[in-house]
Each structure stands twice: as structure tokens, then as C-alpha cells.
Amino acid sequence: MATLPLPPGSTLGILGGGQLGRMLALAAARLGFDVAVLERDADSPAGRVAAHTIVGAYDDPAALEQLAAVAQVVTFEFENVPADSVLKLQSLGVEVAPGPEALAVAQDRIAEKQFLNASGAPTVxxxxxxxxxxxxxxxxxxxxxxxxxxxxxxxxxxxxxxxxxxxxxxxxxxxxxxxxxxxxAPADFVRELSIIAARGRDGATAVYPLAENHHEGGILRRSLAPAQVSEDLAFQAEKIAARILKGLNYVGVVGIELFELKDGTLLVNEIAPRVHNTGHWTQDGCAADQFEQHIRAVAGWPLAPTVPHARVEMLNLLGDEAEAWSKLAHEPDTRIHLYGKRDPKPGRKMGHVNKLKAL
CATH class of the missing domain: 3.30.1490.20 (ATP-grasp fold, A domain)
Structure with a gap:
């Protein structure tokens, strides 16, 4: 079993090699960790910035054994990791966070809604x-x-x-x-919001300010954060986040998507047991972003402050929009985050930019 808190120089494993894994790996490197990525693609975005890449399916016993041999703690970048893979890693003596309960809830939308309602988090x-x-x-x-x-x-x-x-x-x-x-049932909402929250191994919690989100064709187009919300609405969101984190005995960062109704109440749309697209604004709007926060939590470190120092408009770059990098690089208040993906398919998330404004 891993010695916690995990000391710098240790190896942290990530199941999944996409953009979230890439940004997690970069955050882990800043804290002095090596990263081992398990991914089916030998040329993945995360693998190219990691110390080790293990090529294999997420449920490949041999690949999981390789990961367990080098990593002291393992996390994941997406919620569709096979639950048996987590159990296999745990049987090999590896700490996995978030745990299997969070995966089980997030992988089945009925189980998710039932958990949320039982936890006092209202849904449609x-x-x-x-x-x-x-x-x-x-x-x-x-x-x-x-x-x-x-x-x-x-x-x-x-x-x-x-x-x-x-x-x-x-x-x-x-x-x-x-x-x-x-x-x-449809939600008669006035806007979509989200909250990024974290829970450490000691039970401590931290929440970032709410983000206001705008989707096009089911894909997140932009987030504005911190969102303009009342103290009451912020309190509602924080209370919902606390109930979810406690109910799952959660360790790590979670993304919680919310509907704000006309009467000023909130419904939970869904939860994601991982770092989240609507939290990308924290990379340039907060001293410690959601990726560092997640690494801190799973490694058993203290959680970092979540106070914002800028207002941010996060814009996803879809398909060939990332090819405008040269123009974007000339904008002094724009920070560019490209994912290193090779094939700019229409609608595919190739990167994002954070446009900074004064609070």
C-alpha cells in the first residue's frame, strides 16, 4: 500500500490518455510526481507528457499489473473505466481514488439519480x-x-x-x-451552472465559485466564472456538493452540473467523478486549479485555496478552431491550452482558451 501523503518522486497512475489526463499529468509533474498513463493509444495526449505509457485496454489484466508495479496511487480521467479494473488494482495493493462507489453511481444514470435524491440533492x-x-x-x-x-x-x-x-x-x-x-422530465431552467468541488483523504472539502455554462449541440461551448449568483444560490450549490462528497466518501475533484430554476432553486443534472470541462477556467482564474487540486486530494496532500483572482471566459476550441492559435496568441488577455490531438474532427475538443478579465 502507498505511504500517504504521497511524497514527491512517487509515481501516480492515470487511467485514460485524453486531454483531462494530459492536464492532470502536467499538474502532477509540477508537484514533483512522475506519471504513468494506461491508454489504448500509444500516441495519446496524456502519454506524450507522462514519464511512462502503458499501452493496453483499461480492463487488460497484464496492463493493470504493469500499472500497479510502477504506481503507488491511481486515478482516472473519465467515468467509464470498468469497475473491475479498479477492483483489480486495489487487489494488487494500489490506492485508487475516487473509489469504486463513485464510479458505480456515475456510470448508471438511474443509480446516479437515486443516489442524488437519497442524499438530498434534488433532480428532475x-x-x-x-x-x-x-x-x-x-x-x-x-x-x-x-x-x-x-x-x-x-x-x-x-x-x-x-x-x-x-x-x-x-x-x-x-x-x-x-x-x-x-x-x-424537462427542466424549466433559466441557466445552466456547475460547481467544482474537492474532498481530501482527511475529509476536508474545498469548492470553487460557480460557473455559468452555455452548450451548443450538446457540447459545452463556453463557461463564465465566477458566475454572477446570489449568496443564497451559492450556498445551495455548496450544500449540494457537500452532501454528494460525503455520501460517496469521495476523494478527489468532482464536477456537478446544475439547473437554476425560475424560483431560484437548483436541480442537479449530473455528476462527473473527475476533473471537469466547466472547471478549466480555474487554470488561469485561481492560484491552484482543479487539476492540481485533484492531484493533491488523491495523493493525500492538503487541499489548496479556491479563491479566484480573475474573471474568466473559457471557450472550447472545436475541430479546426484550434488552428487559430497564432491569432489567439496575439491576444494579451488570452491563455491558450491545446491538447496535442492529431486529428481535428468536427465537434472534437482540440483545446480551450481562457480569456481573463478583472474581478
Missing amino acids: AFSAADTAEEAVAATAAMGAPVLMKTRREGYDGKGQRWVEHAADAAAAFTELGGVPVILE
């Missing part, structure tokens, strides 16, 4: 359906329109369909692959 009304017939019946019972999502996987607007009439539910179910789904 929802129903489960395992067959096309159940989907039709649930839509009729809830009343259309409803948002149908696959219970597992799906991100950036993928794996979901709006159902405008109960008669359309069977076709939507088939279009989503005929797999178990969740049906969600």
Missing part, C-alpha cells in the same frame, strides 16, 4: 425503461416531452433523444441501440 423526475414497450409506457405516464438517455455511457450530447410524443418512444429506444434507458 425520471423513470427507467429496459424495453421499447416500457419506454412507451413510461413516456405516457410521465407526459411528453421527455429526454431519453442511455443508462450507461454517452457524453457531449451523444446517447440521448428528445421524445415529443409517447408514440415516438419505441423508435427513439431503437435509435439509442435498444439498451436500457432513463427518461427525464
Whole structure:
């Protein structure tokens, strides 16, 4: 088992080699850690800035054994890591954070909603359906329109369909692959917000100011932070975050997406047991960003302050938008973060910029 707090010079493992893994690896390096990345792609964004890259599937026993041989603590950059992989690493004596309970909740949208409601974190009304017939019946019972999502996987607007009439539910179910789904009632919200929160191994917590988020086609386009919110709204969000962190016995950073309703109350849309796109503003808006905070938490270090020193507009660079790097580099208040991805497909997140403004 690892000696905690993890001393500099130790190796921290990351399951996943995408942009979040890359930024986690860079933050870990600043704190003196080496990083080992387990990723299927030998030329991954995270692997190219890590000390070690282990090429293999996330559930490959041999690859997991290689990771366990070099890493004292392991974390992950996305929530669809197989739960058995976490259990395998733990059986090999490796600390994994966040733990399997957080993964189990985040990987199944029904389990997620049930956990949130049981923790006192309100959500929209929802129903489960395992067959096309159940989907039709649930839509009729809830009343259309409803948002149908696959219970597992799906991100950036993928794996979901709006159902405008109960008669359309069977076709939507088939279009989503005929797999178990969740049906969600629409939220009559005025804006989308999010809160990035962290919990250390000692139970200490830290929260960043709320961000206001704007999506296009199911993909986050920009975040504004700190968001202009009332003290009451901020308190609501912090209370929700505290309940989630405690309920999961969480270690690390979590992203919590929220709907602000017309009456000033909040609903939780979903949680992500990892660093989050809506927290990228912290890289240039706070002394310690969400990536360093996550590394500190999983390594057993004290959490860092979350006080902002600038207002930030974070803009995702999608597809060939990252090719404007030269123009962006001439903007004095713009900070560029490129992910090193080779193929700029339409809608693919290739990087982001943080545009700084005075608080």
C-alpha cells in the first residue's frame, strides 16, 4: 500500500490518455510526481507528457499489473473505466481514488439519480425503461416531452433523444441501440451552472465559485466564472456538493452540473467523478486549479485555496478552431491550452482558451 501523503518522486497512475489526463499529468509533474498513463493509444495526449505509457485496454489484466508495479496511487480521467479494473488494482495493493462507489453511481444514470435524491440533492423526475414497450409506457405516464438517455455511457450530447410524443418512444429506444434507458422530465431552467468541488483523504472539502455554462449541440461551448449568483444560490450549490462528497466518501475533484430554476432553486443534472470541462477556467482564474487540486486530494496532500483572482471566459476550441492559435496568441488577455490531438474532427475538443478579465 502507498505511504500517504504521497511524497514527491512517487509515481501516480492515470487511467485514460485524453486531454483531462494530459492536464492532470502536467499538474502532477509540477508537484514533483512522475506519471504513468494506461491508454489504448500509444500516441495519446496524456502519454506524450507522462514519464511512462502503458499501452493496453483499461480492463487488460497484464496492463493493470504493469500499472500497479510502477504506481503507488491511481486515478482516472473519465467515468467509464470498468469497475473491475479498479477492483483489480486495489487487489494488487494500489490506492485508487475516487473509489469504486463513485464510479458505480456515475456510470448508471438511474443509480446516479437515486443516489442524488437519497442524499438530498434534488433532480428532475425520471423513470427507467429496459424495453421499447416500457419506454412507451413510461413516456405516457410521465407526459411528453421527455429526454431519453442511455443508462450507461454517452457524453457531449451523444446517447440521448428528445421524445415529443409517447408514440415516438419505441423508435427513439431503437435509435439509442435498444439498451436500457432513463427518461427525464424537462427542466424549466433559466441557466445552466456547475460547481467544482474537492474532498481530501482527511475529509476536508474545498469548492470553487460557480460557473455559468452555455452548450451548443450538446457540447459545452463556453463557461463564465465566477458566475454572477446570489449568496443564497451559492450556498445551495455548496450544500449540494457537500452532501454528494460525503455520501460517496469521495476523494478527489468532482464536477456537478446544475439547473437554476425560475424560483431560484437548483436541480442537479449530473455528476462527473473527475476533473471537469466547466472547471478549466480555474487554470488561469485561481492560484491552484482543479487539476492540481485533484492531484493533491488523491495523493493525500492538503487541499489548496479556491479563491479566484480573475474573471474568466473559457471557450472550447472545436475541430479546426484550434488552428487559430497564432491569432489567439496575439491576444494579451488570452491563455491558450491545446491538447496535442492529431486529428481535428468536427465537434472534437482540440483545446480551450481562457480569456481573463478583472474581478
